Amino acid sequence: MTTWEYLTAPLLVHATQQILNNFGAEGWELVQVVPxxxxxxxVAYFKRPVTG
Structure with missing residues (x-):
């Protein structure tokens, strides 16, 4: 069974792509973006599998 960890992060409208790419490079999968x-x-919500 996969265990997940979650992250909530603010996104600045003028730098959204760069911020999302940085989190993706660290293994975070984008789940949802809300105002x-x-x-x-x-505000972006991410998840990634817990390793270890």
């Missing part, structure tokens, strides 16, 4: 607390921000 943030202000109009210029988003």
């Amino acid at each position: 943030g607390p202000n109009p210029n921000s988003l």
Whole structure:
């Protein structure tokens, strides 16, 4: 059975692609993006399998 760890991270609208690529390079899979607390921000939810 796969065990998952989760991460919530803010995304700046002007740098979304770079931020998502950085998390992807660390093994995080994007699950969902939702509006943030202000109009210029988003919140991303990620998951990745726990190793060890």
